[in-house]
Amino acid sequence: MPKLSVEGLKVTYGPIVGTEGVGFTIDEGETVALIGSNGAGKSSTLKAILGMVTYEGRVTYGGEDLKGLKPSKVMRKGIGFSPEGRRVFPQLSVLDNLRVGGISRPQAELPERIERIYGYFPRLKERHSQAAGSLSGGEQQMLAIGRALMSKPSLIMLDEPSLGLAPVIVERIGEVLTEIQKTEGLSVLLAEQNATWALSLSKRAVILDLGRIRMTGDAEKLLDDPEVRRAYLGI
Amino acid sequence: MLDFLSRLEILLNPTVLGQVIVNGISLSAIYILVALGFTLLFGIMRVVNFAHGEFAMLGAFAFYHLTKDLNWPWMIALPAGVIGVAAASLVLEWLVFRWFYQRMFESMIGLLGLNMMLIYGGVLLWDTHERNIPAASQEVLMLGDIIIPIDRLIVVVIALAALTAFYLFIRHTRAGLAMRAAAQDVETAETQGVDTRHIYKVAFFVAILLAALAGSLWGQIYAVSPHLGERPLMMAFIVVILGGMGSIPGAALGGALLGFTESIVGTAFGAAASAFLSFGVVIVLLVFRPWGILGTPEN
Numbered sequence: 001m002p003k004l005s006v007e008g009l010k011v012t013y014g015p016i017v018g019t020e021g022v023g024f025t026i027d028e029g030e031t032v033a034l035i036g037s038n039g040a041g042k043s044s045t046l047k048a049i050l051g052m053v054t055y056e057g058r059v060t061y062g063g064e065d066l067k068g069l070k071p072s073k074v075m076r077k078g079i080g081f082s083p084e085g086r087r088v089f090p091q092l093s094v095l096d097n098l099r100v101g102g103i104s105r106p107q108a109e110l111p112e113r114i115e116r117i118y119g120y121f122p123r124l125k126e127r128h129s130q131a132a133g134s135l136s137g138g139e140q141q142m143l144a145i146g147r148a149l150m151s152k153p154s155l156i157m158l159d160e161p162s163l164g165l166a167p168v169i170v171e172r173i174g175e176v177l178t179e180i181q182k183t184e185g186l187s188v189l190l191a192e193q194n195a196t197w198a199l200s201l202s203k204r205a206v207i208l209d210l211g212r213i214r215m216t217g218d219a220e221k222l223l224d225d226p227e228v229r230r231a232y233l234g235i
Numbered sequence: 236m237l238d239f240l241s242r243l244e245i246l247l248n249p250t251v252l253g254q255v256i257v258n259g260i261s262l263s264a265i266y267i268l269v270a271l272g273f274t275l276l277f278g279i280m281r282v283v284n285f286a287h288g289e290f291a292m293l294g295a296f297a298f299y300h301l302t303k304d305l306n307w308p309w310m311i312a313l314p315a316g317v318i319g320v321a322a323a324s325l326v327l328e329w330l331v332f333r334w335f336y337q338r339m340f341e342s343m344i345g346l347l348g349l350n351m352m353l354i355y356g357g358v359l360l361w362d363t364h365e366r367n368i369p370a371a372s373q374e375v376l377m378l379g380d381i382i383i384p385i386d387r388l389i390v391v392v393i394a395l396a397a398l399t400a401f402y403l404f405i406r407h408t409r410a411g412l413a414m415r416a417a418a419q420d421v422e423t424a425e426t427q428g429v430d431t432r433h434i435y436k437v438a439f440f441v442a443i444l445l446a447a448l449a450g451s452l453w454g455q456i457y458a459v460s461p462h463l464g465e466r467p468l469m470m471a472f473i474v475v476i477l478g479g480m481g482s483i484p485g486a487a488l489g490g491a492l493l494g495f496t497e498s499i500v501g502t503a504f505g506a507a508a509s510a511f512l513s514f515g516v517v518i519v520l521l522v523f524r525p526w527g528i529l530g531t532p533e534n
Contacts, residue, residue: 050426070432071425087423089416091531100416103409104428151428 001063003028003187004049004155008057011044018044018053019211026155031181031188033198033219035232036208042191043084044211046157049189050074050081061155076104080153082144084160084191090133094124097132097143101150110150117146120176138169145173149180155187162194170194174201195232199223207232242503253381255498261387261456263494264394268449269467270474270486271401272442278418278481279438282335282342287446288468289353293320294447295454295463296361299368309371313393313451320447321440328439336435337421350468357461365458368451390452397448398487401441405483410437418481476517479530488529 002025011018019041026032034042048055051066051074059066061077075081080101089097098117102110118125121142127135132143141161148156158177162170174197181188192198199205199219207215207228215222222228245251273287297316301307307315331349335342372385405411413434416424425431449467457463474493478485493513500509526532 052422052426070430072428072430075426075428081426083423083426087420089419089423091419092415096412096415099412100424100429101427103413107409147427 002026003030003062004189005060006045006049006057007059009045009048009059010056011041011048011053013053017211019048019208022206022208022211022213023057024206024213024216026187026189028154029181029185029187030204031190031202033195033202033205034189034191034208035193035195035198035205036214037193039210040208041211042208043159045208046081046159046189046191049157050079072104075151075153078152078154080148080151080156082141082148082156082158082161084163086137086140086144088132088135088140088143088147091131093129094132094135094143095128097147098124098150101147104151113150113152117149120149120180121146138165138173141165141169141173142176145177145180149184152184153186155189157189157191159191160193161190162192162197170197177201195228196223246499246503249380250382251502253378253383255502257383257387257391258502259495259498261391261394261452261494262497263491264391264398265449265452265467266470266474266494267398267487267490268394268445268452269471270478270490271398271483272445273471274475274478274481274483274486275414275418275438275442277475278483279414279421280332280336280435281339282332282346283339284332284442285343285347285468286350286353287442287471288464288466289350289357290320290324290443290446290464291450291453291467292353292357292459292461292464293324294450295368295459296357297447298451298454299366299459302369303366309369313448316451317444317447321444324443325436325440328436332439333435350464354461354464361461363460363462365460367458368454371455386455390455393448394452397445401445404441410434414438473513473517476520476527479527482527482530485527485529489527 004026007023009022010020022041022045024032034045036042044053047053049059049066050071051069052071061079064077066074066077089100092100095114098114099110102113105113123139124143124146127139132140135143145158145161161173177188178201180186190198190202199222202219204217205219205222206213207222215228246255269287269291273284276282276284294317297320298312301312301316302309331345335345370386371389374385376383376385376388405414413424413429416429417431417434421431450463453463453467470493474486474489477492478487478489496513497509500512520527
């Protein structure tokens with residue numbers, strides 16, 4: 001049975017359609033990329049899974065229907081979230097940002113968990129008492145991922161983690177993600193515009209266009225597909 | 236000009252100076268208590284609580300009835316009244332406040348209406364005459380030429396203890412952390428596991444608790460009537476604009492500035508002069524630095 005299953009998802013904002021007829025699954029420990037340009041429906045899909053927007057269709061996690069649950073309840077089922085644009089709490093310290101991420105866990109667990117996150121991202125440890133708003137874009141992205149990991153999720157959803165970051169930093173984040181996924185046995189849903197990078201990290205991918213699924217399949221095959229190369233990889 | 240200087244000279248008299256300092260501290264502490272709750276509600280739920288002063292009024296009446304009618308000692312009547320008012324106010328949270336969360340402009344009008352309802356509800360219940368809460372102590376403390384009434388001292392100690400407790404709560408508890416996160420970004424806080432509906436209720440309870448306490452202390456110094464809430468509300472408004480809407484350190488700084496200005500200017504030139512000056516500063520600040528001394532500009 002897949003870990004996460006999305007069927008016939010439709011999200012609308014008044015007359016505007018965010019996504020329509022989107023469906024896919026993620027298995028335990030698998031990375032799936034959700035690829036598309038601005039407005040393709042990536043964020044709408046993630047927001048629906050989290051319960052941030054109302055939707056038609058069905059989302060199940062570990063066999064359990066998530067419809068009607070608030071985001072703070074959905075995340076307690078084991079779904080970590082790193083939002084688009086990082087959205088760290090700018091005036092809180094790095095440490096307090098991580099603590100917020102761990103707010104659903106027993107207090108006694110937090111120090112060990114925080115040390116583990118510092119192990120993945122040593123830069124965060126160096127800057128633990130600094131206000132998160134004063135970090136560089138790359139550091140804020142690391143913090144957003146670290147914060148999402150604090151709740152010990154079994155699935156982590158990342159919304160555009162590469163946005164606005166230098167290629168070197170993006171590469172680094174990709175390496176750490178792979179490492180984290182191995183040690184924590186995580187499933188990953190990676191929503192990205194940077195198709196080359198996302199496909200290189202994923203096993204399977206769903207390509208969205210104007211809110212609908214355009215293509216879906218193995219990441220390796222999609223990387224070789226002429227249409228994908230032309231439309232999304234700029235080659 | 237000579238008159239101006241001679242009025243300032245009054246302040247150099249040690250007896251007067253002692254009064255000015257004690258008044259300054261107690262006024263500051265009370266203003267900070269009211270303003271902290273006001274700024275908390277704005278910072279987290281984006282409601283401008285124009286009815287905030289009325290919770291101070293309700294706190295004062297609860298304290299009055301418990302001490303005067305039931306003859307409870309003030310040490311029991313004060314916490315019982317304050318907690319009782321905050322708990323009972325959760326009904327208003329459910330009936331009125333929650334509909335205005337994250338709707339700033341509607342909240343101003345709606346809660347101005349609630350403000351009027353509470354004032355005139357108070358008039359129906361208690362009519363308009365002023366009552367006095369029995370003083371917690373009749374004694375005075377003599378420090379050389381400086382005379383400090385013990386009941387004033389009690390007000391200062393309780394207010395400072397409450398402010399310390401609030402600070403520790405915000406900095407060192409899980410609910411405090413959740414509030415600080417929600418104040419910065421409610422939507423993200425919810426996705427990271429903060430149950431915002433619950434945190435709204437906790438923040439509301441704490442804000443009303445502080446207002447009711449401030450009202451009780453105010454009633455101990457001045458008189459109790461259904462119109463008691465108007466001044467604390469106006470002062471809270473000045474304080475949060477001085478310090479910055481939604482800023483907790485700003486509320487503390489603004490409260491101290493206002494309390495001491497009022498005590499110093501009020502003693503030398505009268506209450507009208509101090510109110511004239513305070514509101515004048517607010518207008519100047521709103522023109523040149525609308526986010527206040529310690530606030531951050533909204534984009």
